[in-house]
Amino acid sequence: MPPTRLTKFELQIMEMFWRRGASSVREIQEEFPEDGRPAYTTIQTTVYRLETKGALRIVKRISNANIFEAALSRDHAHGRAIDELVAMLDGQIQPVMAHLARTGKLTLADIQEAERVLREHQKSRKERRRK
16 A cells, blocks of 8 residues: 555544544534534545545445545554654654653553564564574
8 A cells, every 4th residue: 555644634534434434524524523613525525535545435325425434544544654753853763752751641551562562573573584
């Protein structure tokens, strides 16, 4: 799948699809708080843009409304956003980690999970090399 760059608003809409599953444009619009809710046409334009980018796909049609579902996983979208951030920092991850730790957004549980994932990744790389 080609890299898919999503805007903050597109990610917000994708989060609704990941949480709700297959939905219409109207259902997504109604997920927004009434105060400050984007116009139907704004959501519609964004949803069709996400379809063009391959992040959403039409799964069925009810009357004149298309029902969409996520075609892009949350992990893929988050990974892409993180890759872009790291690229902006010339591949340096340490400043991101230090900032998250300083602001309290990185917990000990987060670090332990990262260590577990890193150990699994290293183990699978060693196993692939042996084959």
